[in-house]
Amino acid sequence: MSGPPVESVFYDAEYETMPRDRLADLQLELLLDTIAFTYERSPLIRELWRKARITPADVRTLDDFREKVPFISKDAVRQFRDERADPYGGLLCLPPAELTAIMSTSGTTGDPTLVAEKWGGISVGRPSIMYRDFWGMGVRPGDHFSLFLFTFRGPTYGFVQSLGAVPVLFDYDLDEIERLLRLSIEYAPTAMYNFGGTMILATDQIAARAGIDPREAFASYRGIVWAGEPLGARARGLAREWGMSLFEHSSVGDVTASFECSAHDGMHVWEDTVLVEGIDPDAVDHRDAATVTDDDARCELVATALTNRVAPLVRYRSDDIVRITRTPCPCGRTHARIRTVGRKGDEVVVAGRSVLPVDVWSAIDSIDACRLGLFQIIRPARELDELRLRVGYQDTAQSRLSTLADEIAAAVTAEVGVTPAVELVPNAELLRLGPPHKIPRVAAR
Numbered sequence: 511m512s513g514p515p516v517e518s519v520f521y522d523a524e525y526e527t528m529p530r531d532r533l534a535d536l537q538l539e540l541l542l543d544t545i546a547f548t549y550e551r552s553p554l555i556r557e558l559w560r561k562a563r564i565t566p567a568d569v570r571t572l573d574d575f576r577e578k579v580p581f582i583s584k585d586a587v588r589q590f591r592d593e594r595a596d597p598y599g600g601l602l603c604l605p606p607a608e609l610t611a612i613m614s615t616s617g618t619t620g621d622p623t624l625v626a627e628k629w630g631g632i633s634v635g636r637p638s639i640m641y642r643d644f645w646g647m648g649v650r651p652g653d654h655f656s657l658f659l660f661t662f663r664g665p666t667y668g669f670v671q672s673l674g675a676v677p678v679l680f681d682y683d684l685d686e687i688e689r690l691l692r693l694s695i696e697y698a699p700t701a702m703y704n705f706g707g708t709m710i711l712a713t714d715q716i717a718a719r720a721g722i723d724p725r726e727a728f729a730s731y732r733g734i735v736w737a738g739e740p741l742g743a744r745a746r747g748l749a750r751e752w753g754m755s756l757f758e759h760s761s762v763g764d765v766t767a768s769f770e771c772s773a774h775d776g777m778h779v780w781e782d783t784v785l786v787e788g789i790d791p792d793a794v795d796h797r798d799a800a801t802v803t804d805d806d807a808r809c810e811l812v813a814t815a816l817t818n819r820v821a822p823l824v825r826y827r828s829d830d831i832v833r834i835t836r837t838p839c840p841c842g843r844t845h846a847r848i849r850t851v852g853r854k855g856d857e858v859v860v861a862g863r864s865v866l867p868v869d870v871w872s873a874i875d876s877i878d879a880c881r882l883g884l885f886q887i888i889r890p891a892r893e894l895d896e897l898r899l900r901v902g903y904q905d906t907a908q909s910r911l912s913t914l915a916d917e918i919a920a921a922v923t924a925e926v927g928v929t930p931a932v933e934l935v936p937n938a939e940l941l942r943l944g945p946p947h948k949i950p951r952v953a954a955r
């Protein structure tokens with residue numbers, strides 16, 4: 511497919527704005543193909559379906575699918591991988607020699623997942639992820655595009671080139687920031703992937719030391735993509751001051767990814783490539799998993815690849831708590847939007863009220879001494895009588911600590927309606943708990 515006219519707002523106007531009823535028909539057609547394809551080739555899926563006593567012939571409609579098809583859990587993939595010595599966890603549908611690359615997820619929850627890739631000519635469907643998103647941000651052929659990358663290097667590089675843009679490459683590393691700022695002034699890139707809160711906070715000091723004005727360095731960018739942990743108030747403030755136009759980005763159950771559009775109100779997921787479902791997070795398995803139908807209500811994300819013909823996941827339970835909306839977006843696209851809320855393993859229920867790190871985040875980092883947003887929810891069990899928080903602080907005298915704890919407790923109470931017990935710890939001590947610039951958001955004690 512040759513690219514759209516440069517003045518077009520959409521990369522693929524027909525598909526991006528497809529009426530919902532046509533999109534539903536297309537999804538069902540792709541879903542039935544995917545089911546037949548994976549049942550034939552994926553040892554894990556065949557095994558799960560056998561246990562559930564179904565075959566592709568039992569699935570004719572979306573209702574059949576919801577009622578009968580078993581979920582794939584992360585544990586099932588890991589178990590198959592370990593027991594059968596199959597690094598692809600029973601999901602690969604091609605001879606391994608046909609792959610062109612192997613990547614892994616960042617492993618935020620412990621055990622990185624392998625992602626098998628075959629680039630060029632294998633996928634059914636049309637160019638979607640990143641093409642439509644980057645185009646929507648304003649990237650056009652001939653532009654420079656800064657790539658600040660860690661584990662997902664390959665495909666992003668290729669997508670940018672396929673758009674006709676020229677990647678300018680950096681490692682995801684604090685030591686690269688000065689070079690990024692200098693080359694940004696020199697090459698005037700129009701977009702960057704991927705630059706989050708930690709990097710923004712670090713840029714403040716690095717730019718000052720190097721005598722570079724971040725406003726000048728970021729002036730050419732129409733869109734800067736960030737992902738991962740929520741941006742704190744301070745990072746958002748700096749981004750605003752420097753004129754950065756930020757677009758949030760997230761994984762969609764290891765099946766695909768989602769990106770914010772120009773409306774900045776939820777991340778679009780391309781539903782001609784993935785079927786997303788929201789289920790009751792407490793469901794034991796597919797037999798008791800009620801579909802959450804309320805628009806924008808909290809639910810667990812379940813994703814099925816519709817156009818991947820390498821290692822498609824079918825009804826993959828992500829453990830991610832999200833909100834899904836299908837109300838029309840002001841940008842004109844008809845595809846669903848997702849808002850991430852947190853991970854199921856991070857949730858605590860205090861006196862019947864669900865609390866996730868994101869719920870207390872802004873209450874904590876709004877307080878000056880806690881502006882780095884370092885904190886942990888103490889989670890010896892999911893259901894608790896009391897919300898306990900370990901909160902990092904800086905620049906506070908010993909004599910002021912009990913006042914600070916009260917201040918935090920009041921801010922959290924106002925935000926979530928639960929009064930926490932607050933343990934204060936110097937930031938430096940909390941930072942030792944995690945990999946650089948990131949700490950686990952829950953702790954067992």
Ligand SMILES: [Zn+2]
Nearest residue numbers: 771773839841
């Ligand atoms: Zn939109």
